[in-house]
Amino acid sequence: MVPLGRVSVREVCPPFCCVLILAVVTSACGSTSTESVVGPGAPKCSVALTAPAAIDAGGGTASVAVSTQPECEWTASAESGWITDVTPAQGQGNGTVQFQVAPNPSATARDSAIAINGQRAAVRQSAAACQFSAAANVNSFPAAGGTGTVTISAPGGCAWTTAASASWITPSPRSGSGSGSFSFTVARNSGAERSGVITVAEVALTISQESASAPAPSPTPTPSPTPAPSPCTVTLQPTSASVAAAGGSGSFAVTVGAGCQWTASEQATWLTLSTPSGVGNGSVGYTAAANTGAARSAIVNVAGTTFTLSQPAPAACAPSINPSSITVGDENIDALTVAVTAAATCAWTATSNAGWLQIKNGSAGIGNGTVTYDVSKGSSRTGTMTIAGQTFTVTQVKCSATLDPTAQDVPAAGGSFTVSVTTQVGCGWQAIESLNWVTVTNGSSGMGSGTVTYTVSPNTGHGDRKGNMAIAGRNLAIDQAGAP
Secondary structure: OOOOEOOOHHHOOOOOOOOOEEOOEEOOOOOEEOOEEOOOOOOOOOOEEEOOOOEOOOOEEEEEEEEOOOOOEEEEEEOOOOEEEEEOOEEEOOEEEEEEEOOOOEOOOEEEEEEEOOEEEEEEEOOOOOOOEEEEOOOEEOOOOEEEEEEEEOOEOOEEEEEEOOOOEEEEOOEEEOOEEEEEEEOOOOOOOEEEEEEEOOEEEEEEEOOOOOOOOOOOOOOOOOOOOOOOOOEEEOOEEEOOOOOEEEEEEEEOOOOOEEEEEOOOOOEEEOOOEEEOOEEEEEEEOOOOOOOEEEEEEEOOEEEEEEEOOOHHHOOEEEOOEEEEOOOOEEEEEEEEEOOOOOEEEEEEOOOOEEEEEOOEEEOOEEEEEEEOOOOOEEEEEEEOOEEEEEEEOOOOEEEEOOEEEEOOOOEEEEEEEEEOEOOEEEEEOOOOOEEEEEOOEEEOOEEEEEEEOOOOOOOOEEEEEEEOOEEEEEEEOOOO
């Protein structure tokens, strides 16, 4: 039985209780009455955050203001890898959390947040400006024409198109996005020296071609004089490095005059810089993502001085080529091939590093494939192509041939014989019938190494007979015995 009097709510409900309590009161005269009590609303240690303003594409330092009760603890963390150095990661009461935002390599704005005790302060970074740079691996071509490659550096998502001012320059493909490359073909010139322009986005590249009668270029150009270094000239140590196919991190030192400002930039989406700028001496840290395709490399530019980072293909994707080199003759040669062996998901490309080596088919592929190329007329020179990350070497020499054997003894009864012709790929030759008792039955002409088959008719005379047959510019001496 409830005692007379009023039941206190505080005796049956703990502090901060958010439910409605009804206390039943019994009066002395048998009547009842009720009383309603409502507990406090929001949790005592909730936090309020003040998000930073939008951050420009270059990145930098930003902060989030934290408001809460003096005795309330909190922790802070970033929701994306491009937000780093969250300081402090823990705190109590009101405070300010600072953090670093990496440069945005893309032409698309990106969003993330700083999370503090279940609350999110939005962090938005502006898109990178679409600035383009482009360079051709070959700017000057012989009259015979050739193929070149243009490499483009641009933030991801920035679209570009190509155009040529002259019909004898043909770029392919004609559009793309972000960093990449495209090839172009220069047709054979039968007239005077000429030049044209390839335009990529807003970058103009001048391509020149010798006249049909121009002399061969000097193999060793005269170097330009080295200018005196300025006080703010940058040197890097080391200037190149490699990272494992699985990815990894590293750094290189920047040495420059005191007070000189510098900025490091890169266009490869798989490479991230952790310290992209500084004043005076410093270092640049980098992190490379895991490689899932063919071998690759990236260039970091620091105030005009470059650092090259290379990364091999993973073991399951390491491609190979066959052959890796070839020696050819001095004539125009069409449709030579190189076989590429690679895993089914392994992507690769093929580019020519010499104007007289022209890739016709197979400039890119996935898995096994074939690269087809042409060789322009010339001699005493060596050129290379980069195929699936491997170097393919072509040596061009003046055509020459050897015979095996160089002399043949034949019995009086005659018979069928063969002679091997050894010469360079692409070198043409003939076997000339100059003896009425010798007939060529197979291999009267050929291209590259081959075999000539000939028959010698019976000798009915009692004396020996001798003669020479011209094959590939060499003489095969034939000596046949007389009849007994």
